[in-house]
Amino acid sequence: MTLPESNSPAQKLDRSDTRLRHDEGLSGALRGFIDRVRSGELGLLPVAVGLVVISIVFSILNPVFLAPNNLVNLLFDASAIGFIALGVVCVLLLGEIDLSVGSMSGLASAMIGVLWVRSGLPMPIAVTGALAAGAAVGLVYAMLRNRFGMPSFVATLAGLLALLGAQLYLLGPSGSINLPFTSPLVRFGQVMVMPDWFSHLLALLPGAFLLVSGLRKMSLRSAANLSYETASLLILRAFTLTLGLQFAVYYLNQGRGIPWMFAIFVMFVMIMHYALKRTKWGRSVYAVGGNPEAARRAGINVERIRMSAFVLCSMFATVGGILGAARLASASQQAGTADVNLNAIAAAVIGGTSLFGGRGTAWAALFGILVIQAISNGLTLLNLSSSLRYMITGGVLAIAVIIDSMARQSRASHGRG
């Protein structure tokens, strides 16, 4: 790969307008970042600040919080609800919402319990059955929205009750079914971690990918006579990322190690990120979230996009429910109730997905759930009662929505919609 020698702005196709300021190099990147934040494009800034504040406060109150094994537990706990949050991101991007993800996950765990343990069906068939149920629920929501114009928050609020009823009905009077501890599913949810060497190897991949794809993009853009990021900046970013990841992996390996469940969750986040940012389907999702009428006139099948998002959301909730059951080794009446619903939605919003549609990324699910789970984990370590935990989590959600609304106003006043 040969790097072009000149990157002077004058001759580039996209740099010919003299009114545009050209941010070059490291200082330029920094200046661009500050400008974006000031105009309300917060990105992952609230999450980063939130995680730092949470870490400082909780580790002062109880030093165990930052211990490697506690963080490993945190990752185990985060994965199940993280999957649910990933689904919530899909519907939020359309400006819709699914309030029944908690109940859906509870129903999925009940189905696993009944189909697998009580009826003795093979585990994969039980999982497939639960996923099919999730897809069916998503289809119903999409039909209610598309055919009858029913606002999704009402449809899914009704679904919240109906699915909870189905979960209680399935579990019957006994109320809870224990999953066998030695089964692969429960081991996956409770103990399976990566070998140290493998986790270090995996942690090299993101940086390497960043570097290779960045260099490829650079040569393609220069061939097309467009401006491109300088190589030094790219190398710096890849290096910092790799260093950070290697340190995180090393630290977690001081404890039990990286849970496979968390690695699979991150993999799905990456797949969804690709689907949303680099495919026509993802572009259509953002378009429908931004302006459904414009999307329709551009020839996008708005109803089918909505259907895909609702189905994905319910299916991710199903996956989250199954993993949650695996984590607890039981399918109970409590699964998916209480704060699961709100935690999943709060995670998506805290991660930067707008409630107003059209803004956010799949990474919101990952970073949002880390914040939510860190708070919940820290409060548990302090032996606080669940009443206080609910109040504090509620407050955090309120703050996240306030930040979202304020960023939106700031974008509007800076002419960035």
Added chain:
Amino acid sequence: MQGTSDAKDCILRLRGISKQFGAVSALSDIELDVHAGEVVALVGDNGAGKSTLVKVLAGVHQPSTGTIEWCGERVTLDTPSRALDLGIATVYQDLSLCENLDVVANLFLGQELSPFALDEIQMEVRAWTLLQELSARIPSVREPIASLSGGQRQTVAIARSLLLDPKVIMLDEPTAALGVAQTAEVLNLIERVRDRGHGVILISHNMEDVRAVADRIVVLRLGRNNGVFDADTSQSDLVAAITGATDNSVSRRHARTTASQEG
């Protein structure tokens, strides 16, 4: 004026188009010709049937009677996509842009290159080429639409309609929400689109804009043709054709100014 319709380059020809909504005749017996490289202005009062005619041409409404000829062949425009496929592009009054997406994404919305691995670089190059052909002044195609001015948004909407290289483009009130400089920019753009050999149908309330760029002015009144004029026609004649009255405040003012100039 209608006599020029015999020319070979006539791409769109409407004959006897009528449209009934229940008991209401929104259009009756409309004739309209559009040639390549020509700006046809469609003017008329509220309720004159302009929007209905636009929707008939965009494939949103089907005419009750009448024929549409496209490059000499009779066609039916039964869906919006049929009209698009033939080469009739519409720029709606509300522009239909997604404010959260950038200029490139909006230009290619629904027409993205390589759907499973979007070719951002190729799309960006084509976006710049298209915008430069229109001498459009957009500082960056990677900014969200929300950060653009009204005139720039109008430019993006027009550029988007040109992406599929249509033969006729319809502009519904393109200057209604714009300031003086931006209006001038859009009118320049319309002339450049015409010079590229596209036929343009311009719907507008603003007589000055219409007379500035139109080659022919077709007046609709109460769903009927009410005359075809050229760009030199005086304002008062146009207003008379639109309102159906020769005596109104515009004609009286015209008379006064003429009288004062003479006197």
